[in-house]
Amino acid sequence: MAPRPQLPALTAERARALLIYNPETGALNWRIARPGIVSGALAGTRTSEGYTQVEIDYRLYKAHRVIWLIMTGKWPAHQVDHKNGMRADNRWKNLRAATPLQNARNRRPGKRNSSGRIGVTQTASGRWQAFIGVDLQNRVLGIFDTFDEAVAARRAGETEHYGEFAAQSLEAAE
Template sequence: MNERNPQVSPEVTAEIAREFLEYNPETGMMIWRVRPRKWFTTDAEHRTWNSKYAGRQAGTLKTDTGYRGVRIFGRRYPEHRLAWLMQTGAWPETELDHINHRRDDNRWKNLRPVTSSENRQNLGRRCNGRLLPLGIDRLPGSKKLRARITVDGVKMELGRFDTEEEAVRAREVAEIAAGYHPNHGRDVVEGEEPPIRIVVQLDD
């Protein structure tokens, strides 16, 4: 694209995105289309751009965030939001959740519109030194584990337990009651159905 062209609008619409890119909803990949002459100031720029980019995969991966992005008119757009624009004709009005927790997997079936709260209800496994599941931590100076959950922005303590199994059960019961996504806190790689969650009710 040629940022020096004063005729180029900085606003990316669905029509422009579809003219510039080909999105495969089955693979999530975006490919640069052949760019028409009208987007360039000279014939040489037109030939050079198409020779270098047309037919090749668009976008790059930001290793610090895990998201892919595509640069149009000098601005980097998140690839998953561009996919939504191209599929629906409008920019998403909410956040988009990668259902299987892979931020670079932009297959259409792996994207869903969510509120910020709903997005936080489908997080991957927490990686920390203790390797404890999401919502479970060890009380300082104690062998007991504490289970907590956040619902509608309110943090709630679910109890203190002697074993990780008991704490996880309490957390899972609370997740189901609060409507958390079944993938929350789990490693899901390819976007298939999440593993069956078996919940055993804790004794009173």
């Protein structure tokens, strides 16, 4: 069996020829008809992780990366972060370039997180501890009598150490 020919990488020109992007709504629509798809139809499908993906020239791409290519003319150097943490919200004002570390800072608590807040845990004595990861080390921000005090300390730590990539914007989305 002959090897599959290597397809050229998607270019901004090709993406713009195939797709229409609305930066205000984040909608990505087909500019031209495709087999089984009419011109103007919404492009892409939702993945199990909540991202929108689009198939172009037999390859799957995450829609937010294609949008970055369309808007800037080049692929992102690393990753594209959704500021509000909502993976399907592809409005231009919600997208920003991020390193993997910056992108990881802007996340929701995992399923095993019992407090509901990243960096806040209850101690064996029933008090609340706040901590933050900086320079590959966990730094304790303090031990507090109430959950709200620990959350406030974590928020302050995120603002100080993470800047615009602090996960505080996720609270508005909840």
